[in-house]
Amino acid sequence: MSETLPTAAPDRAADLPAQSPPVDPAETAAAGEKVAHGGATGRRLSWWSGDNGEGARRNLGLIGVLLVLVVIGAITRSDLYSNPDWVWDNTLTILKLASVVGVVTVGMTFVIIGGGIDLSVGAIVALAGVWCTTVATQNFGAGGMIFTALTVGLAVGIVNGVLISYGRLVPFIATLAMLVAARGLAAEISDKQTQISDNQFINGIASNSLLGIPLLVYILAAVVAAGWVLLNRTTFGRRTVAVGGNPEAARLAGINVKRHTLMLYGLSGLCCGIAAVMLTAQANSAQAAMANLYELDAIAAAIIGGTLLSGGRGTIIGSLLGVIIFSTITNLFAINGLSTEAQNMVKGGIIVAAVLVQQVQFRSFTQFLGRNRLTT
Amino acid sequence: MTDAPLVEAPADAVAGEVVLRLTDVVKTFPGVRALDGVQLEVRAGEVHCLLGQNGAGKSTLIKVLAGVHRPDSGTVEWRGEPVTFANPQAAMRAGIATIYQELDLVDDLSVAENAFLGHEPRRAGFIRRGHMARRTRQILGRLGHAEIPPSRMVRSLPAAGKQVVSMARALSHEARLIIMDEPSAVLAHDEVGNLFRIIRELTAQGIAVIYISHRLEEIREIGDRVTVLKDGRTTAANLPARDTPTRDLVSRMTGRTIEYVFPDRPATDTTGDELLQVRSLTRAGEFSDVSLTVRAGEIVGIAGLVGSGRSELLETIYGARRAESGTVRMGGRALRPGSVGAAVGAGMGMAPEERKSQALLLGEPIYRNVTLATFGRYARFGFTDTGKERAEADRIADSLDLRPRDVRRPVRTLSGGNQQKVVVGRWLLGDTKLLLLDEPTRGVDVGARAELYQVVRALAARGVGVLLVSSEVPEVLGLADRVLVMREGRVVREAPADELDENTVLDLVMAGSLMEGAPA
Numbered sequence: 080m081s082e083t084l085p086t087a088a089p090d091r092a093a094d095l096p097a098q099s100p101p102v103d104p105a106e107t108a109a110a111g112e113k114v115a116h117g118g119a120t121g122r123r124l125s126w127w128s129g130d131n132g133e134g135a136r137r138n139l140g141l142i143g144v145l146l147v148l149v150v151i152g153a154i155t156r157s158d159l160y161s162n163p164d165w166v167w168d169n170t171l172t173i174l175k176l177a178s179v180v181g182v183v184t185v186g187m188t189f190v191i192i193g194g195g196i197d198l199s200v201g202a203i204v205a206l207a208g209v210w211c212t213t214v215a216t217q218n219f220g221a222g223g224m225i226f227t228a229l230t231v232g233l234a235v236g237i238v239n240g241v242l243i244s245y246g247r248l249v250p251f252i253a254t255l256a257m258l259v260a261a262r263g264l265a266a267e268i269s270d271k272q273t274q275i276s277d278n279q280f281i282n283g284i285a286s287n288s289l290l291g292i293p294l295l296v297y298i299l300a301a302v303v304a305a306g307w308v309l310l311n312r313t314t315f316g317r318r319t320v321a322v323g324g325n326p327e328a329a330r331l332a333g334i335n336v337k338r339h340t341l342m343l344y345g346l347s348g349l350c351c352g353i354a355a356v357m358l359t360a361q362a363n364s365a366q367a368a369m370a371n372l373y374e375l376d377a378i379a380a381a382i383i384g385g386t387l388l389s390g391g392r393g394t395i396i397g398s399l400l401g402v403i404i405f406s407t408i409t410n411l412f413a414i415n416g417l418s419t420e421a422q423n424m425v426k427g428g429i430i431v432a433a434v435l436v437q438q439v440q441f442r443s444f445t446q447f448l449g450r451n452r453l454t455t
Numbered sequence: 456m457t458d459a460p461l462v463e464a465p466a467d468a469v470a471g472e473v474v475l476r477l478t479d480v481v482k483t484f485p486g487v488r489a490l491d492g493v494q495l496e497v498r499a500g501e502v503h504c505l506l507g508q509n510g511a512g513k514s515t516l517i518k519v520l521a522g523v524h525r526p527d528s529g530t531v532e533w534r535g536e537p538v539t540f541a542n543p544q545a546a547m548r549a550g551i552a553t554i555y556q557e558l559d560l561v562d563d564l565s566v567a568e569n570a571f572l573g574h575e576p577r578r579a580g581f582i583r584r585g586h587m588a589r590r591t592r593q594i595l596g597r598l599g600h601a602e603i604p605p606s607r608m609v610r611s612l613p614a615a616g617k618q619v620v621s622m623a624r625a626l627s628h629e630a631r632l633i634i635m636d637e638p639s640a641v642l643a644h645d646e647v648g649n650l651f652r653i654i655r656e657l658t659a660q661g662i663a664v665i666y667i668s669h670r671l672e673e674i675r676e677i678g679d680r681v682t683v684l685k686d687g688r689t690t691a692a693n694l695p696a697r698d699t700p701t702r703d704l705v706s707r708m709t710g711r712t713i714e715y716v717f718p719d720r721p722a723t724d725t726t727g728d729e730l731l732q733v734r735s736l737t738r739a740g741e742f743s744d745v746s747l748t749v750r751a752g753e754i755v756g757i758a759g760l761v762g763s764g765r766s767e768l769l770e771t772i773y774g775a776r777r778a779e780s781g782t783v784r785m786g787g788r789a790l791r792p793g794s795v796g797a798a799v800g801a802g803m804g805m806a807p808e809e810r811k812s813q814a815l816l817l818g819e820p821i822y823r824n825v826t827l828a829t830f831g832r833y834a835r836f837g838f839t840d841t842g843k844e845r846a847e848a849d850r851i852a853d854s855l856d857l858r859p860r861d862v863r864r865p866v867r868t869l870s871g872g873n874q875q876k877v878v879v880g881r882w883l884l885g886d887t888k889l890l891l892l893d894e895p896t897r898g899v900d901v902g903a904r905a906e907l908y909q910v911v912r913a914l915a916a917r918g919v920g921v922l923l924v925s926s927e928v929p930e931v932l933g934l935a936d937r938v939l940v941m942r943e944g945r946v947v948r949e950a951p952a953d954e955l956d957e958n959t960v961l962d963l964v965m966a967g968s969l970m971e972g973a974p975a
Binding site: 316317320325392 | 775796798799800805807813814815828830834838881
């Protein structure tokens with residue numbers, strides 16, 4: 080791995096191969112050390128930003144929005160907020176509310192950063208939920224049910240991926256078709272009936288808590304943590320950003336763009352499988368109409384979280400905050416006894432506002448590019 | 456039934472009258488003096504040819520005339536009056552139409568809708584479709600293409616047909632001056648004759664044509680007068696197109712003011728074994744039957760114009776395009792066609808032509824762009840080692856003298872030259888044996904160019920083979936050990952670089968065909 084490098088300085092270039100010594104591994108390690116600790120010139124990067132200062136700033140903005148929502152809640156229902164126990168319980172309620180969509184959104188975030196879109200997530204959750212609650216599957220117990228849900232989700236995601244990568248279908252079309260087809264299959268399997276889950280372990284996932292925190296919240300935390308590591312610390316995550324940010328550059332750098340795209344949809348499907356188990360546990364049942372419009376919630380949360388719809392940029396933390404903001408709004412309206420209709424209107428407004436903010440930033444970015452192009 | 460007047464030649468057009476006169480036109484962009492004193496005089500009814508190398512300022516000049524750019528100083532006189540066009544629409548209204556190389560047609564609209572795009576005949580807000588179709592038919596007839604139905608979708612037309620539609624659009628504006636930017640570049644050989652017939656029809660009606668082409672033979676056939684640009688200046692104006700010797704034209708285009716500094720070639724032949732062997736590689740319409748070899752430590756240059764198939768050839772060797780026939784071998788082993796992964800695995804690396812769209816993740820940090828092809832090698836169990844990556848990128852940045860030096864900055868904040876260093880630097884990591892460079896110095900300033908040349912030469916000295924494509928002939932001649940000249944998808948000459956000079960190569964790539972000894 081260690082080899083000599085050519086140098087640009089003309090006076091050194093002529094006798095270069097003799098002069099520049101092979102890089103000493105120890106030296107390299109030392110240099111890495113120095114850089115990893117921020118060096119003298121650069122600013123220190125926050126641990127949660129994923130080396131992306133812009134994303135970190137955006138996430139701070141989202142936390143600000145969240146705080147504003149909490150303050151609004153505290154003002155409108157100061158009676159409730161004066162009770163610390165209630166505040167804690169309510170926070171857990173919000174997180175529980177966010178958990179299922181949150182898991183789906185993690186997968187969706189990967190797909191969108193990778194330059195795609197997955198409209199079929201809600202339908203995959205329904206199909207996986209229905210499949211794992213058939214009488215035949217329930218006979219295998221909780222392990223069989225979980226395995227079935229994850230396998231079905233992964234498999235459907237892979238079908239999406241194959242259609243998009245190798246069938247060259249536009250992601251919008253392929254996953255729209257899957258949305259329709261998967262719900263159809265779910266209705267076929269369940270015979271349009273609600274399938275009750277008799278498995279106490281599965282049902283317990285939603286009702287049980289550990290150290291006072293619902294298991295669902297642990298699952299969300301685990302998926303978010305895994306997603307964050309995957310995106311920011313692995314080659315898979317790096318490829319995702321490359322493939323979404325500039326597929327041609329990724330391809331010409333030797334990255335297998337098609338295979339990676341396929342894996343992204345598989346990952347999204349897998350997240351849907353996990354969400355199916357969680358949702359089935361919550362309802363103690365599954366049916367073909369479950370997880371309705373989850374695709375819109377997940378896309379909206381990712382977009383609000385700063386994921387660029389055209390790909391190449393986004394953070395898991397941002398998406399998580401997007402989901403939590405949404406469930407906080409729902410909660411805010413609920414504790415004030417307001418209608419879901421008003422709630423939806425506010426949510427719509429927030430999506431538009433988030434995209435407008437993104438556009439302003441994007442425009443200044445393209446203007447910057449335009450200026451650069453003129454100089455060349 | 457009131458019929459609109461036929462589209463006809465402007466009644467007051469007097470053949471031979473000067474319609475356009477540019478005096479000392481200057482246009483600067485940050486860091487670049489794109490036009491630095493241009494003189495141009497165009498008469499009604501003539502075909503005025505603009506000649507110049509890439510970067511001579513032809514494109515900027517066209518954009519000034521088309522109202523895209525406004526000149527910083529100097530005057531543009533249009534039909535006797537000084538004018539400044541605020542925007543392209545204003546130039547159109549004044550009667551100047553521009554047909555760009557990339558035809559700006561809407562593929563999913565009909566021929567008539569394209570011809571009248573933006574100025575559709577209307578009555579009470581409704582498009583007069585019948586009227587529009589009739590006028591389109593008349594214009595097409597005038598262009599000698601009455602066989603194209605106005606209702607036909609433009610998508611279904613071949614390139615030549617689309618060009619006719621572009622001209623129909625120009626005539627629908629009653630243009631008095633039509634600027635054609637390399638119109639023959641998109642045409643097959645036999646279609647060029649038809650283009651010339653149309654141009655003659657237009658000029659016979661008193662319309663002036665500014666014709667831009669790299670092909671001297673075309674300029675001789677269709678042109679009346681020639682103006683030569685070099686480095687943003689007019690170096691010769693109003694030369695007779697037919698009689699001016701090729702040697703004179705070429706010398707006006709070259710003899711550059713900027714001196715490039717090329718590293719010395721090694722005194723002794725240090726090249727090693729054959730690294731890359733390409734045999735009879737063919738892609739229809741792009742290049743055919745190309746064979747070449749690159750040895751370890753050798754720099755092979757390919758000279759050719761845009762459209763000569765050179766970039767396509769490079770991408771096919773790299774596996775980014777799939778060859779229709781022929782083989783690519785690295786170190787004797789045939790590569791799987793159409794697989795970049797196979798090429799990279801065999802030790803190839805490429806710096807593609809379009810840095811921004813093909814090579815860089817502009818919003819990502821420098822170090823991630825440097826390690827884009829190699830980050831997997833530093834990873835353990837799939838976990839990236841960013842510390843190691845930054846250290847490696849730092850090493851590259853040091854050796855390439857990257858400025859600014861902080862590898863965590865987004866790559867978009869770098870200048871063109873430094874961005875190119877990042878792309879080349881990417882392949883200095885890992886075990887690249889063969890580097891493919893497509894226009895490595897496009898948009899790179901003179902200082903950074905010299906540095907890049909040093910890097911390439913130093914790589915070769917280390918035993919890396921280099922295959923270099925450039926439309927700048929001096930660059931190919933100065934940097935390469937061996938040169939291949941490409942024209943219209945074929946290699947027309949191969950020789951050691953020191954046996955060729957700039958005029959010879961320019962003549963070959965432009966098919967001036969005055970040189971002897973060049974295989975056709």
